Amino acid sequence: xxxxxLSEIVDSLSLSVVTGGIxxxxxxVYAGDFLSRAMSRVEADDLWITIMNNVNVxxxxxxxxxxxxxxxENVSLMPDALAAAREKDVTVLSSGLSVYExxxxxxxxxxxx
Amino acid sequence: xAENIVFHFDVDGEDFSSAGGASVxxxxxxxxxxxxxxxxxRVSIAMYEGEINMVIHANGGSADVIVSDDEIxxxxxxxxxxxxxxxxxxxxxxxxxRDSIRSLGFGAGMGLPNMKKxxxxxxxxxxxxxxxxxxxxxxxx
Ligand SMILES: Nc1ncnc2c1ncn2[C@@H]1O[C@H](COP(=O)(O)OP(=O)(O)OP(=O)(O)O)[C@@H](O)[C@H]1O
Ligand SMILES: [Mg+2]
Numbered sequence: 001x002x003x004x005x006l007s008e009i010v011d012s013l014s015l016s017v018v019t020g021g022i023x024x025x026x027x028x029v030y031a032g033d034f035l036s037r038a039m040s041r042v043e044a045d046d047l048w049i050t051i052m053n054n055v056n057v058x059x060x061x062x063x064x065x066x067x068x069x070x071x072x073e074n075v076s077l078m079p080d081a082l083a084a085a086r087e088k089d090v091t092v093l094s095s096g097l098s099v100y101e102x103x104x105x106x107x108x109x110x111x112x113x
Numbered sequence: 114x115a116e117n118i119v120f121h122f123d124v125d126g127e128d129f130s131s132a133g134g135a136s137v138x139x140x141x142x143x144x145x146x147x148x149x150x151x152x153x154x155r156v157s158i159a160m161y162e163g164e165i166n167m168v169i170h171a172n173g174g175s176a177d178v179i180v181s182d183d184e185i186x187x188x189x190x191x192x193x194x195x196x197x198x199x200x201x202x203x204x205x206x207x208x209x210x211r212d213s214i215r216s217l218g219f220g221a222g223m224g225l226p227n228m229k230k231x232x233x234x235x236x237x238x239x240x241x242x243x244x245x246x247x248x249x250x251x252x253x254x
């Protein structure tokens with residue numbers, strides 16, 4: 001896929017910005033909830049779609065240099081996870097759509113990964 | 114680098130909700146040292162998985178990272194229950210993680226396989242009731 005700004009998909013998919021900047025490019029997308037699978041599959045500058053909302057997702061996103069975490073199904077971050085995201089400068093977005101719907105929408109928008 | 118650079122961490126076994134801190138710190142330090150991103154990525158994955166395993170399966174332990182000219186060595190030592198069947202534990206998908214821990218996203222049974230996959234060498238020294246020491250290296254030369 002070509003590079004795309006987070007701000008583009010925030011606009012086009014009406015995502016909420018939970019925390020962090022959206023003036024960053026992302027290159028690929030990974031969807032999944034098991035941390036040790038995400039750890040090896042999320043590459044630097046990927047968008048990671050998950051429904052996991054605890055503090056450990058922030059560590060994984062930080063270690064993998066994910067461009068952002070995208071929380072599906074209106075899942076909200078746990079308070080300590082939000083604090084960790086702010087501290088580690090991890091961007092977190094959210095949406096009411098399901099993981100599947102988000103993947104379809106992103107695919108239509110021109111991302112493949 | 115003329116001399117080896119050594120980092121030491123005590124890994125808390127009580128608090129598995131904020132685990133991964135030692136790995137995050139090591140990643141930062143390796144960046145400051147100017148280590149190439151692909152090596153940092155591999156060290157991060159391997160160390161994170163080992164650190165988490167000590168927290169969720171062994172009630173904590175310690176981590177040492179030794180950076181030398183040609184490799185990064187990670188030594189993880191715990192005094193937990195030990196691993197009864199290492200070849201079983203190494204299989205993708207094998208996990209004894211409790212439900213409460215699975216609900217946090219752990220328990221895919223991919224940690225040890227990831228550690229093996231992303232390092233150049235990995236040795237597991239384990240004794241039932243005594244603990245486990247895992248030594249991994251990533252060649253950087
Ligand atoms: N340090 C350890 N002490 C005792 N047992 C361990 C240790 N590390 C791993 N194990 C055992 O090996 C199994 C497999 O470990 P592995 O890291 O591959 O998977 P997991 O931790 O269960 O799940 P995941 O890493 O995918 O979240 C564990 O479920 C546990 O039974
Ligand atoms: Mg594990």
